[in-house]
Amino acid sequence: MRDGGRIAAAIEVLGDVERTRRPVQDALKDWGLTHRFAGSKDRSAIGNLVFDVLRRKASLAAVMGSDSPRALALAAAVRLWGRSVPSLDALFAEDKFAPSPLTDDERAALAAGAVPADAPDWVKGDYPEWLAASLARAFGDRVVEEGEALAGRADVDLRVNTLKSGREQVLGGLTHLKAEPCRWSPVGIRIPAVDGDLRPGHVSSDLAYKKGWFEVQDEGSQLAALIASCGGGRQVVDLCAGAGGKTLALSAALGNHGQIYAYDSDKRRFGDILDRIDRSGSRNIQIREPRRDQDVLADLAGKSDLVLVDAPCTGSGTWRRRPDAKWRLAPGALEIRLKEQAAVLDNAVRLVKAGGRIVYITCSVLPEENEEQIAAFLARTPDFSLGDAAAAFAAVTGAAAPDLTRLGLDGHAGSMLRLTPALTGTDGFFVAVLNRTG
Secondary structure: OOHHHHHHHHHHHHHHHHHHOOOHHHHHHHHHHHOOOOOHHHHHHHHHHHHHHHHOHHHHHHHHOOOOHHHHHHHHHHHOOOOOHHHHHHHHHHOOOOOOOOOHHHHHHHHHOOOOOOOOHHHHOOOOHHHHHHHHHHHHHHHHHHHHHHOOOOOEEEEEOOOOOOHHHHHHOOHHHOOEEOOOOOOEEEEOOOOOOOOOOOHHHOHHHHOOOEEEOOHHHHHHHHHHHOOOOOEEEEOOOOOOHHHHHHHHHOOOOOEEEEEOOOHHHHOOHHHHHHHHOOOOEEEEOOEOOEOOOHHHOOOEEEEEEEOOOOOHHHOOOOHHHHHHOOHHHHHHHHHHHHHHHHHHHOOEEEEEEEEEEEOOOOOOOOHHHHHHHHHHOOOEEEOEHHHHHHHHHOOOOOOEEOOOOOOOOOEEEEEOHHHHOOOOEEEEEEEEOO
8 A cells, every 4th residue: 555545544434434433453353353454564554543543632733723534644744754745746636545635724723834833732742621621630831731742652671580590692583673671670671663654673473482581561550560579579469460470570580489379250361371471481370260259369468578569540641652541541441440430449557467568559540549539548447658769769779769749639648659750761660558547
């Protein structure tokens, strides 16, 4: 396919997403199934353009004065991919599969190409208008910078599995992907994001991955697991284990010592966790499947040194990777997540022994899910106190934490950690350590 046909295909997929409000990956997959002539490079280029449009949908619409799929795709081609207006004219004229020729209004908007100076912050930062107050409360005068960073492309981060390999060894095998050490995580490796229509490297096909030498895991997620491991623990419960990313990271950080119980309220989320455990060489992980009318964690009550709560959340910190999710997110979904978070925190309490701790993690940047959730927990659970996430971050990285937050927690000692693309180059993460004192 030529670029004109690729842009037309992106417009088609964006129209599908707009009509159905389904995940963009599903729309891209269905497009590929019905257009078998498109090769892997074509599908990659189309997907990149679609994702770039969704990352910056608000600002692109402001440039064009329209949020139609065609307007957004044209603006992305010029503003984000560096195509010129004359080159689009030529491209559309010579490719019969390209979109219809540019109109005069489109040429004028593309040539001007600037977001209006008086546009609101949510347009400049490319996030939903209904979240403007929440994000302003979290970031203050940095809100546009943080929004722009959340609208960028994400790098590919790997966590070296220290049960089987070392960082230098893995780096040596990934030089063809321009791999480099992560800035913060001592076990992290970063493969830089590609630009435009280039295809990223497929690390899961690498032999070292199949041997279990590394896992794909954002650096922020790695840091959250490493902070949770600070202080050790012979008995650990991962209460929202899902597919096991942080479970495996904890196992490696604890050197295969102790016992980790991986639980999730929905066993479908476990996915391929058994294969991942087997590949990793972890020997200290037990799976606890939920069972109807049976408390499968009852024997662990009051015995756990650490309960990891990787809480269900809006995923606002992962908008770089799932840009369609930020436009599909609705206030009702946030309310549901807040109730789920409070419930899982309260469930964690019964498992923690005196002197033990809960580590609460979200991949969200919204204060409702983070600082305000912790403030509410401490208010209703007086035998817990806020730990020092800053000290744990320093112990893990050897550096001072770039952003500690105490929003809404006056009167409490301790600190909470916030990671963001703008400040740390990671996905958005929040970490709070809650120590049981009674």
